[in-house]
Amino acid sequence: MMxxxxxxxxxxxxxxxxxxxxxxxxxxxxxxxxWMVITTFKTTQDLHNTANNPYLFxxxxxxxxxxxxxxxxxxxxxxxNTAFAGIMVVAxxxxxxxxxxxxxxxxxxxxxxxxxxxxFLTYLVPPTILFIPFSRIIAxxxxxxxxxxxVLVYPSFTVPFGTWLLMGFYKAIPRDLEDAAMVDxxxxxxxxxxxxxPISLPGILTVIIFAFTLVTQEFxxxxxxxxxxxxxxxxxxxxxxxxxxxxxxxxxxxxxxxxVSIPIAIIYNLFVDRFVAGITLGAVK
Amino acid sequence: xxxxxxxxxxxxxxxxxxxxxxxIMLAPAILYIVLLVGFPxxxxxxxSLSDATVASRTLNxxxxxxxxxxxxxxxxxxxxxxxxxxxxxxxxxxxVLANVLALALMADFRGRWLVRLLILLPWVAxxxxxxxxxxxIFDSIYSIINWSGRAVGILRPDQWPIWLGExxxxxxxxxxxxxxxxxxxxxxxxLAGLSSIPQDILDAAAVDGAGFWRRHFQITxxxxxxxxLVAVLFGIIFTFTDMIVVFVLTRGGPYxxxxxxxxxxxxxxxxxxxxxxxxxxxxxxxPVLVAMAILLLVIARRTEVT
Numbered sequence: 001m002m003x004x005x006x007x008x009x010x011x012x013x014x015x016x017x018x019x020x021x022x023x024x025x026x027x028x029x030x031x032x033x034x035w036m037v038i039t040t041f042k043t044t045q046d047l048h049n050t051a052n053n054p055y056l057f058x059x060x061x062x063x064x065x066x067x068x069x070x071x072x073x074x075x076x077x078x079x080x081n082t083a084f085a086g087i088m089v090v091a092x093x094x095x096x097x098x099x100x101x102x103x104x105x106x107x108x109x110x111x112x113x114x115x116x117x118x119x120f121l122t123y124l125v126p127p128t129i130l131f132i133p134f135s136r137i138i139a140x141x142x143x144x145x146x147x148x149x150x151v152l153v154y155p156s157f158t159v160p161f162g163t164w165l166l167m168g169f170y171k172a173i174p175r176d177l178e179d180a181a182m183v184d185x186x187x188x189x190x191x192x193x194x195x196x197x198p199i200s201l202p203g204i205l206t207v208i209i210f211a212f213t214l215v216t217q218e219f220x221x222x223x224x225x226x227x228x229x230x231x232x233x234x235x236x237x238x239x240x241x242x243x244x245x246x247x248x249x250x251x252x253x254x255x256x257x258x259x260v261s262i263p264i265a266i267i268y269n270l271f272v273d274r275f276v277a278g279i280t281l282g283a284v285k
Numbered sequence: 286x287x288x289x290x291x292x293x294x295x296x297x298x299x300x301x302x303x304x305x306x307x308x309i310m311l312a313p314a315i316l317y318i319v320l321l322v323g324f325p326x327x328x329x330x331x332x333s334l335s336d337a338t339v340a341s342r343t344l345n346x347x348x349x350x351x352x353x354x355x356x357x358x359x360x361x362x363x364x365x366x367x368x369x370x371x372x373x374x375x376x377x378x379x380x381v382l383a384n385v386l387a388l389a390l391m392a393d394f395r396g397r398w399l400v401r402l403l404i405l406l407p408w409v410a411x412x413x414x415x416x417x418x419x420x421x422i423f424d425s426i427y428s429i430i431n432w433s434g435r436a437v438g439i440l441r442p443d444q445w446p447i448w449l450g451e452x453x454x455x456x457x458x459x460x461x462x463x464x465x466x467x468x469x470x471x472x473x474x475x476l477a478g479l480s481s482i483p484q485d486i487l488d489a490a491a492v493d494g495a496g497f498w499r500r501h502f503q504i505t506x507x508x509x510x511x512x513x514l515v516a517v518l519f520g521i522i523f524t525f526t527d528m529i530v531v532f533v534l535t536r537g538g539p540y541x542x543x544x545x546x547x548x549x550x551x552x553x554x555x556x557x558x559x560x561x562x563x564x565x566x567x568x569x570x571x572p573v574l575v576a577m578a579i580l581l582l583v584i585a586r587r588t589e590v591t
Contacts, residue, residue: 021389030403032418054432099310107307121578122322126526128547132554132564133328156321217411219529235411239533250421257417261410268409269402276477280515
């Protein structure tokens with residue numbers, strides 16, 4: 001009797017403990033975004049009145065910051081720039097990484113394995129090591145201030161990562177399928193195009209999502225190559241241009257951060273397990 | 286007889302064309318990576334041994350002068366120290382917190398997907414934008430931390446910490462943001478490791494009378510150790526080589542108390558126009574990167590995954 005009671009208390013304590021832990025961490029991790037939402041819809045007067053409780057709307061909520069962001073700043077242009085760079089980089093990444101990933105998956109020699117890992121490791125070379133020589137290369141190519149500089153350089157990290165992810169994907173597709181197709185008269189390359197490609201669409205979709213996310217997140221190259229505000233991407237434009245000067249437009253800035261972060265987070269969340277399997281070199285699946 | 290012969294010929298021609306085909310399919314990607322990672326890297330070494338500046342078009346070889354200059358500057362040592370402090374403290378906190386959070390997330394409960402989405406936000410959102418959110422949270426006048434601290438009574442009425450304006454607090458702020466940004470990544474990696482532990486091992490231990498803590502420290506923890514190490518290695522790489530958090534929050538200030546190697550390389554090489562000096566500074570990131578990559582490979586081989 002006593003024992004059952006203790007067990008019940010213990011179980012309740014475990015559940016309570018877990019809830020407590022989750023509430024604490026969710027608050028810490030999501031708070032800045034919650035704070036962005038509150039700030040976005042508050043009037044500037046309310047934000048700047050230190051006597052007000054900052055958690056509450058002391059004035060009615062306003063859309064003024066969003067209006068300013070979209071009508072009086074270059075934010076819409078930055079969104080377009082990001083989308084443009086993202087689409088171009090995704091295209092280059094797919095053209096290079098799909099065949100490379102497939103070839104690596106079907107090569108069984110030891111050196112092919114090593115080559116695959118070597119390609120993955122280049123993903124880890126950070127922009128902060130390469131941005132100084134790149135600044136000169138970009139200047140010599142006449143691409144300064146141009147979005148094309150980003151389109152050229154960003155695949156240097158999306159291609160290694162995409163190749164590695166796709167290699168894992170293609171390895172999981174049984175070779176028998178292609179052999180059967182070739183017995184039916186397709187060429188080696190034809191089997192790849194007509195049999196393997198359609199099955200690997202989920203893998204390709206994953207690479208599209210990650211390449212696009214990496215483009216949106218990148219900051220160092222954008223900051224280095226681009227100086228005119230009309231060519232910025234969102235991640236560079238908001239912190240460098242909206243902060244410039246003495247006046248901080250906090251409401252508009254928080255709105256600018258939210259509008260980009262939330263959609264990416266939702267899409268990324270669907271693919272995060274594949275990302276984890278990829279960067280842990282497949283140690284977990 | 287006839288059938289086997291046909292098949293064999295088919296296989297040999299395939300094998301031939303396969304090695305040829307795979308080379309063609311691999312070549313463009315490798316060429317791109319060599320041109321856009323390998324070549325700039327070599328160029329970086331070359332610049333660090335020259336007198337390259339943003340303004341001049343010509344270069345002269347100057348040997349190790351730039352490295353001597355870097356090693357003699359007190360800012361560099363400060364930046365190296367800051368980088369190490371920020372990396373070590375933030376990663377230590379992350380190992381502990383990520384393990385706790387991953388264990389709490391193992392259970393199935395309603396709304397788990399939403400909790401996971403909220404927890405992942407800091408990692409997925411662009412770092413520069415997340416840091417802007419923190420810039421507002423740490424604001425010298427409107428800091429929500431200070432307001433809440435005062436409302437709850439943790440801060441006395443005469444206390445008003447200036448988070449980004451005081452050296453120790455500024456460093457702590459940078460550490461907090463790094464923990465915030467990389468904790469989700471470590472958590473999902475460890476969570477994946479936890480989910481791959483066969484449930485029957487844990488059940489068997491429970492039947493044998495092992496309690497939660499015993500099961501955790503004698504079974505779970507050793508089994509997820511390799512994957513925890515992987516998470517930490519990525520955390521170290523991402524913190525050690527990052528300049529974004531520092532750039533957005535403090536620009537290295539006050540008095541270089543948050544200057545890190547990567548941001549110092551930027552201020553020297555790009556803003557200061559001293560390409561050679563900047564390249565020399567940034568190359569100090571490389572040994573750590575190589576060490577982490579080697580460790581990563583060792584762990585991967587040990588766990589026989591590739």
